[in-house]
Amino acid sequence: MQQIYQKKKIARTHLLFGIFWSVLLLLKYIFDSENLSYFDGFYLLVAILYLALAIFQIKIPYLILDKDFIQVNDVLSKKLQVSDIVQASYFAGTYTFKTANQKLNINKDVLEPKDLDTLKETYQKIRNSL
Numbered sequence: 001m002q003q004i005y006q007k008k009k010i011a012r013t014h015l016l017f018g019i020f021w022s023v024l025l026l027l028k029y030i031f032d033s034e035n036l037s038y039f040d041g042f043y044l045l046v047a048i049l050y051l052a053l054a055i056f057q058i059k060i061p062y063l064i065l066d067k068d069f070i071q072v073n074d075v076l077s078k079k080l081q082v083s084d085i086v087q088a089s090y091f092a093g094t095y096t097f098k099t100a101n102q103k104l105n106i107n108k109d110v111l112e113p114k115d116l117d118t119l120k121e122t123y124q125k126i127r128n129s130l
Contacts, residue, residue, distance in 0.1 A: 001064060001065070001066045002064070002065045002066075002115075002118050002122075003061035003063070003064055003065075004061060004062060004063040004064075004065065004111055004112065004115040004118060004119065005057075005061050005062055005111075005112055005115070006057050006062040006110050006111065006112070007110060007111065007112055007113075008058075008112075010057060010110060011054050011057040011058045012054075014050050014051075014053045014054040014057065015050070015051065015054035017050040018047050018048075018049075018050030018051035018053075018054060019047075019051075021043050021044075021046045021047035021050060022043075022047040022051075024043050025040065025043035025044055025047060028040055028043065053075075056075075060073050061073060062074070062110065062111065063106060063111065063119070065118065065119070065122045066082075067082065068081065068082055068083070069081050069082060070082065070097060070104065070122070072104060072106060078102065078104050080097055080099055080102060080104050081099070082126060084099040084100070085097050085098065085099055085126055085130070086098055086099060086100060086130070087130070088123060088126045088127045088130060090123065093107060093108050093109055094106065094107050094108070095108065095119065095123055097126070106119065
């Protein structure tokens with residue numbers, strides 16, 4: 001089983017956005033604490049979501065390649081059995097795997113460059129077995 005992570009730049013960007021929204025909420029609380037409204041809860045919600053997304057992207061691998069399945073761990077996870085794949089294609093930086101019921105797209109631009117060879121090898125194996 002091979003695990004491929006997203007680029008660290010993406011997680012860092014989400015982490016910075018989470019910190020930014022947290023600082024905005026803190027400044028609002030410090031300088032205008034008498035006029036806090038329910039809308040200020042939006043700052044807290046966005047900050048928490050960005051921070052949670054950054055932690056998720058750092059801790060959980062984006063892509064898991066196994067001899068039996070391919071799994072993409074995004075906000076909504078998708079898993080395909082390799083034996084069920086009927087079509088595999090590559091176009092414009094996106095690997096597409098299709099079964100009778102599902103379609104899985106993997107954008108190579110979000111993956112760590114050192115792991116792209118692993119994905120290419122897996123793609124070639126699947127493509128040759130079709």
